[in-house]
Amino acid sequence: MGNKNSSQRHPPSAPPPQVLKKLEAWRLTVKPTFEESFCALQKECGKYKEDEFNICLIGHTGAGKSSLINSIYSISRNRIVDMVTTKSDKLPGVGTYRLISVKCGPEDIFGNIRILDTMGFTGAFGKDETGITEDDIKAVCEGRVKSGHTFNKGEAATAECNKNKPHCIAFVVSAEAVQDLTDNPDSMTRDKFLKLRDLVPDDIALIAIITKCDRICDDTNTDIENIYKSKTIENLVKRTEATFGMPQNKIFPIVNYVTESFPNEKKSLPILWAVYSAIDFAHDRKSMGVDTCTDRQIVPNMTK
Numbered sequence: 001m002g003n004k005n006s007s008q009r010h011p012p013s014a015p016p017p018q019v020l021k022k023l024e025a026w027r028l029t030v031k032p033t034f035e036e037s038f039c040a041l042q043k044e045c046g047k048y049k050e051d052e053f054n055i056c057l058i059g060h061t062g063a064g065k066s067s068l069i070n071s072i073y074s075i076s077r078n079r080i081v082d083m084v085t086t087k088s089d090k091l092p093g094v095g096t097y098r099l100i101s102v103k104c105g106p107e108d109i110f111g112n113i114r115i116l117d118t119m120g121f122t123g124a125f126g127k128d129e130t131g132i133t134e135d136d137i138k139a140v141c142e143g144r145v146k147s148g149h150t151f152n153k154g155e156a157a158t159a160e161c162n163k164n165k166p167h168c169i170a171f172v173v174s175a176e177a178v179q180d181l182t183d184n185p186d187s188m189t190r191d192k193f194l195k196l197r198d199l200v201p202d203d204i205a206l207i208a209i210i211t212k213c214d215r216i217c218d219d220t221n222t223d224i225e226n227i228y229k230s231k232t233i234e235n236l237v238k239r240t241e242a243t244f245g246m247p248q249n250k251i252f253p254i255v256n257y258v259t260e261s262f263p264n265e266k267k268s269l270p271i272l273w274a275v276y277s278a279i280d281f282a283h284d285r286k287s288m289g290v291d292t293c294t295d296r297q298i299v300p301n302m303t304k
């Protein structure tokens, strides 16, 4: 009798329950579709049109930092732009080696933000590091590095507060690197991130952006709208949370514009969401009354 009833509840035309479960979103967008969410978020960006924000990208070499800058400006200008040089994974070398500062103009949807591209770190420590060094990262965080500064050369950084002081640091890591962390708990990427976290002053917001999600998830590769539904990506975000000790709402999985000839609202949403949140979090730190020139918080300690 029970069998008869249950077959009536699930006629053959209805999708099996596990398919329905698979399509449940683990992260909800502000509107039902990516296109609508993109338009809503784009409007929201207008509220920060006048404010100046610096977002600095730091991460391992080949993480997709330079590609992310091109993606952000492609979204902002509604065409594929080539602001900074990217390096193919197949070529040797570290790619970006100077501090590159790219500033939005009046035609951009982000208003007054400046994005700083840095040299990636490699898998080594101390003198063996051929990428960005700990001293470089410290100088970048403190705003002591001028545009054009060459990393890993022991080049002196000026002590004064300058226009490149970051308000938010986006730790950029590829999906493949996050997956590798499971097999290798002593990962350099993890150690470097934990060091980076110690170096970031209180007045700077910190988020993580996971690139190349198309490479580890077929569903996301086929349709970007699966990025917030895929179990693989959800697990990736959870693994990032556990490994780097960051809350999930500060972790943003994305896919960069590396193959398309035109930007589209669906693919742009996860990237725009990451940038908008970076600005939002940076604004929170700014409005807390933090003096960005001295790295010191000037509000009284509320817990006392």
Ligand SMILES: Nc1nc2c(ncn2[C@@H]2O[C@H](COP(=O)(O)OP(=O)(O)O)[C@@H](O)[C@H]2O)c(=O)[nH]1
Residues within 6 Å of the ligand: 059, 060, 061, 062, 063, 064, 065, 066, 067, 068, 085, 086, 087, 088, 089, 094, 095, 096, 120, 211, 212, 213, 214, 215, 254, 255, 256, 257, 258
């Ligand atoms: N499939 C895919 N490739 C990407 C993505 N982001 C970057 N890449 C590729 O990864 C390589 C390294 O990117 P790059 O931006 O130079 O990395 P950087 O060293 O962190 O600046 C380039 O070949 C990019 O085309 C992504 O989201 N998906």
Ligand SMILES: [Mg+2]
Residues within 6 Å of the ligand: 065, 066, 067, 085, 086, 087, 095, 096, 117, 118
């Ligand atoms: Mg680069």
